[in-house]
Amino acid sequence: xxxxxxxxxxxxxxxxxxxxxxxxxxxxxxxxxxxxxxxxxxxxxxxxxxxxxxxxxxxxxxxxxxxxxxxxxxxxxxxxxxxxxxxxxxxxxxxxxxxxxxxxxxxxxxxxxxxxxxxxxxxxxxxxxxxxxxxxxxxxxxxxxxxxxxxxxxxxxxxxxxxxxxxxxxxxxxxxxxxxxxxxxxxxxxxxxxxxx
Amino acid sequence: xxxxxxxxxxxxxxxxxxxxxxxxxxxxxxxxxxxxxxxxxxxxxxxxxxxxxxxxxxxxxxxxxxxxxxxxxxxxxxxxxxxxxxxxxxxxxxxxxxxxxxxxxxxxxxxxxxxxxxxxxxxxxxxxxxxxxxxxxxxxxxxxxxxxxxxxxxxxxxxxxxxxxxxxxxxxxxxxxxxxxxxxxxxxxxxxxxxxx
DNA sequence: CGCGACGTTGATTTGCCTCAACGATTGTGG
DNA sequence: CCACAATCGTTGAGGCAAATCAACGTCGCG
Numbered sequence: 001x002x003x004x005x006x007x008x009x010x011x012x013x014x015x016x017x018x019x020x021x022x023x024x025x026x027x028x029x030x031x032x033x034x035x036x037x038x039x040x041x042x043x044x045x046x047x048x049x050x051x052x053x054x055x056x057x058x059x060x061x062x063x064x065x066x067x068x069x070x071x072x073x074x075x076x077x078x079x080x081x082x083x084x085x086x087x088x089x090x091x092x093x094x095x096x097x098x099x100x101x102x103x104x105x106x107x108x109x110x111x112x113x114x115x116x117x118x119x120x121x122x123x124x125x126x127x128x129x130x131x132x133x134x135x136x137x138x139x140x141x142x143x144x145x146x147x148x149x150x151x152x153x154x155x156x157x158x159x160x161x162x163x164x165x166x167x168x169x170x171x172x173x174x175x176x177x178x179x180x181x182x183x184x185x186x187x188x189x190x191x192x193x194x195x196x197x
Numbered sequence: 198x199x200x201x202x203x204x205x206x207x208x209x210x211x212x213x214x215x216x217x218x219x220x221x222x223x224x225x226x227x228x229x230x231x232x233x234x235x236x237x238x239x240x241x242x243x244x245x246x247x248x249x250x251x252x253x254x255x256x257x258x259x260x261x262x263x264x265x266x267x268x269x270x271x272x273x274x275x276x277x278x279x280x281x282x283x284x285x286x287x288x289x290x291x292x293x294x295x296x297x298x299x300x301x302x303x304x305x306x307x308x309x310x311x312x313x314x315x316x317x318x319x320x321x322x323x324x325x326x327x328x329x330x331x332x333x334x335x336x337x338x339x340x341x342x343x344x345x346x347x348x349x350x351x352x353x354x355x356x357x358x359x360x361x362x363x364x365x366x367x368x369x370x371x372x373x374x375x376x377x378x379x380x381x382x383x384x385x386x387x388x389x390x391x392x393x394x
Numbered sequence: 395c396g397c398g399a400c401g402t403t404g405a406t407t408t409g410c411c412t413c414a415a416c417g418a419t420t421g422t423g424g
Numbered sequence: 425c426c427a428c429a430a431t432c433g434t435t436g437a438g439g440c441a442a443a444t445c446a447a448c449g450t451c452g453c454g
Binding site for chain 3: 370371390
């Protein structure tokens with residue numbers, strides 16, 4: 001459980017990492033973002049619904065995932081403390097979401113409605129820059145994921161994942177790590193066996 | 198060959214698709230972007246060099262690609278008329294590029310140096326919004342590529358590629374399409390054979 | 395003309411999936 | 425608080441999609 005007054009600190013810190021905001025800006029930002037608590041397994045966004053909020057994770061763990069026609073699940077993204085998570089295509093185009101977003105642990109988020117964010121962009125123009133930089137980084141990170149998934153073995157992708165995302169690995173079952181890496185749980189299991197000599 | 202006075206039209210049109218700019222803004226933009234011509238096979242950016250420009254394609258065709266330790270090539274992105282292309286990570290962090298960018302056809306681009314773009318963001322603040330929206334769309338498109346590469350067969354990815362990118366397919370050799378799709382040229386060849394009954 | 399770049403074909407190999415079975419752990423209702 | 429069920433990870437057998445390797449035909453260009 002996080003005290004309400006503490007909750008906004010990590011959001012403001014996250015913004016201050018990239019842009020400079022005044023005290024006035026901060027209070028406008030705080031007024032725009034609303035907290036939401038989720039229990040483990042709660043679905044934050046259903047496929048088919050429209051995503052109307054940008055979401056910042058205060059505490060807990062979430063996943064976004066895709067289910068294809070055959071019913072197979074593919075994990076698109078994990079999110080933990082201080083990450084942003086969304087079905088961005090749905091949010092931007094106001095179309096039905098392609099992905100589910102689900103809490104994997106008890107989770108607290110701060111979210112802002114699209115209408116309020118549009119207002120905020122006018123009141124605090126530097127937020128436009130903040131999201132541009134966030135988008136740039138997200139794009140670069142994902143492009144890197146694409147290239148690595150083409151050029152590296154599944155074993156080295158797994159090793160890289162546990163090296164750079166130990167905090168996520170500790171919060172999600174192994175079969176979800178496999179899904180994120182694009183392999184089956186059985187295959188990840190044999191990879192791990194081989195690694196332990 | 199494109200007349201100098203015509204060259205900027207497509208850039209301005211590209212910007213106007215997303216944001217509103219005044220005549221004054223337009224002339225500031227035009228002053229900031231410099232043309233560059235490339236012959237087929239010219240390398241625009243070498244791995245190891247730092248990317249210092251944002252680049253907009255007027256005419257022609259380019260690819261960015263990655264070479265791993267074993268010497269295998271992986272195509273990260275194609276670019277044709279009216280697309281932006283860059284090694285964004287290198288540009289943003291001023292670090293050595295991970296990718297090559299090469300012309301696959303005689304190509305003309307307009308490019309703006311980082312310093313000039315930073316100035317332009319101050320003179321024409323709406324350009325900040327322009328690039329935020331571009332980044333959002335690039336991120337969404339690439340995330341979609343990631344998910345599709347996990348959840349679809351190589352045949353359906355190929356069919357989708359030729360359906361949505363026929364303009365690219367006509368400008369690049371088949372083995373580069375295979376590389377972009379994450380399969381071998383031989384395998385793409387057998388996919389095509391099977392499709393032709 | 396001759397060479398290099400490109401696409402195709404087939405034989406063989408391999409990385410990973412599918413399917414099935416089985417412990418170990420966790421969680422839950424009686 | 426225990427018993428049973430569900431969840432999760434592991435193991436192994438068998439199969440398939442795609443890679444590797446090698447050879448060959450064709451085309452365009454210097």
